[in-house]
Amino acid sequence: MELSRAGLEMARLSGLRGIMEDIALATGAAPGRAWRNLGVGNPAAIPEVCGWWQRLATEALTGSFADTSCRYGPSRGLPRLVDAIVGYFNRRYGWTIGPRNVVVGPGSQMLCFMAAAMFTGPGAARDTELVLPMTPDYTGYQGLSMTAGGVRGVEPILRTEGERTFGYRIDLTAVSEQANAGMFLISTPSNPAGRRATPEELDGLLDIAEARDVPLMLDLAYGHPFPGIAEAPTAPIWHERVINSFSLSKTGLPGERLGFVIADERYVTPLVSFLANSALHAPQLAQATLARALEGDAIDAVVASVITPFYAERRKYMEELLVQALPCEVSWRLHRSEGGMFVWLWVDEDWFDDLELCRLLKERGVFVVPGRHFFTEPERGARLGRHPRQCVRISMTPDPADLTAGVERIAAALADMRDRAAGTTGNDN
């Protein structure tokens, strides 16, 4: 059997998915054990949110099953949903978009995949790459390209802040030098670091995208208007070069795979065709459910009164837990908290290795995600040296009991690693 070049790429699981598989295997093999999975990407199970979606889905199921589930629909999206999206964003942000600026897809991951296939890769005139303007960024992006070496990340500028904090900045000069960029893609707030791109950075990226005549795709899965998991509200950007990607997953509906894009027609029209040719359209019961959430801005109340405060409190809780538990003589720092569902821990010690910590934690029944996979190869560490191997991603969404037990074990494993290193160093001296 022979796989095509695209097949060879797509048959490969990205680093993180390999780890997720490993977690599934480990927990599956010992289901009785009390695993503390702080590696998950699921949103927190918030009963009010889940119950609210369930009510809306029930309404959709009762009210329009024959028309939505039992019939094919348009590839752009269920007209009622497309209209609801147009109305919602025009009301909320004073835009003047129309249905031709919208395409609904079977998850924002699929929308990113289609955009990457359309705007990057082998071309008539030249071959282009999917450029991530700042790594670390969502590891799933590394699985989007059907071309070997088709995804290139730009390492950030790193600054320490105070005693236990650090922050990344986009290296706009390095981004501007990406002559083969066919599209830029960035999550903001970001997975894993929870970083928000600043208005100045976005302006800089837009200038670069315009100069190169390529799109800038903003993955707003954690951003505003929903789920609004961010310290400060930031409006999406209406701009002829920007592809805004919105997801329902972190607002509570990850299992239904629903996302949508708002962009200039030049980008939306070919995406609608790609969708028609590949998947026909997104599932419609979920679309009918989302339409009900947007009509009358119902979703805003859930975000403002439940989701945003939940994650703000959860972040405070996690940061306090970590400060209390982690060994104070170890040089560790957290990325400045600006949003998202994760804590991004940097252990700035020569003896630290992300994979080794994950191995030790797995022995103790805890999962976290090694940091290196959020950086792309072969750029990884070119500017930052060992830093990509000194980070781990810790999810804030498990139950507090799991978070507490998990953080305790992270602290203990760190202490063990340090002691072992000290012992080794002692022997060496």
Next chain:
Amino acid sequence: MELSRAGLEMARLSGLRGIMEDIALATGAAPGRAWRNLGVGNPAAIPEVCGWWQRLATEALTGSFADTSCRYGPSRGLPRLVDAIVGYFNRRYGWTIGPRNVVVGPGSQMLCFMAAAMFTGPGAARDTELVLPMTPDYTGYQGLSMTAGGVRGVEPILRTEGERTFGYRIDLTAVSEQANAGMFLISTPSNPAGRRATPEELDGLLDIAEARDVPLMLDLAYGHPFPGIAEAPTAPIWHERVINSFSLSKTGLPGERLGFVIADERYVTPLVSFLANSALHAPQLAQATLARALEGDAIDAVVASVITPFYAERRKYMEELLVQALPCEVSWRLHRSEGGMFVWLWVDEDWFDDLELCRLLKERGVFVVPGRHFFTEPERGARLGRHPRQCVRISMTPDPADLTAGVERIAAALADMRDRAAGTTGNDN
């Protein structure tokens, strides 16, 4: 803006989708008019079937919303559904498949797209094509390839039978000469002709697939075990070269985009990775619904008592309508009825042109689908001459009143075309 090569292909709407767009525009522009749309691909609206799915979806929504809709799931499919598929097929066909032989996807179209991308196109050693062993076949296949000229169809052998019937046969010799085949793909029963591949033809295709070491994908969207829209039940084939593709669309749930594949691990494993990288997984409420339909073989009763008889009766009704209405002095024939949702009409007259008939019908408020789009370019007509332009696809799924009115207008348009041709011939003499 520059599109990649893949983007250029995928931005193009296949011939049929262009027509569907035209239908949507025409009906949208004159919504008050009583359009008779005999061009649709929707399954018939059968209240018992829709109501049955609605009950199962309600059970799924009530019973497992938090676990399925509010959480990510495995890329292979919801474990409960994968187990249900394994159990159902092993019970029904005496197979011994396991979960590793199954992948659930967001529609069988998407599964076909992924398979085409994996197994055809530019390769390390050579470039391969998606080969359709017999055209006419589903026009959607022509939109599956991201490579220019990546889909090649083989024209059939045509035989007239009796006075008003004809049939196609697969030209196995021509198929065996397709040296660049990376995968074979065929619908059986077929869209548009309603033709069932014979056991001998399938054996022949398997021999060719084995000799070339490539998969044979069988699209069973109209076949058995469900929806069972066929004259005679035909079991799917368990064979190491066969990728069986099953769809929920014609069993009544097209709007939820759910399909699955059963095949050897060599094909399923890379498809699961492709799905993980591109779309993560299929929507889960629909998966939980289908699991309930397969558990205890509940779906079999609906198929046997409602769906199969409904379409058998509908086909009889349509064929009688056509025989009564179409001008008897015109040389027209129907493809031998073996299954599927369509009537495939061949007007074997020099003056006939499929696009012209469609234009005339549109003026009279009726839509049917021109036949030429079910044949691939540039092969179209190489063996069959004008035949691909002498066929139209007529859907059997609209209401009887629409079918009756539609067929009357088809008859009238045919008579007009013939009279016009006779007049022109008269002038020429």
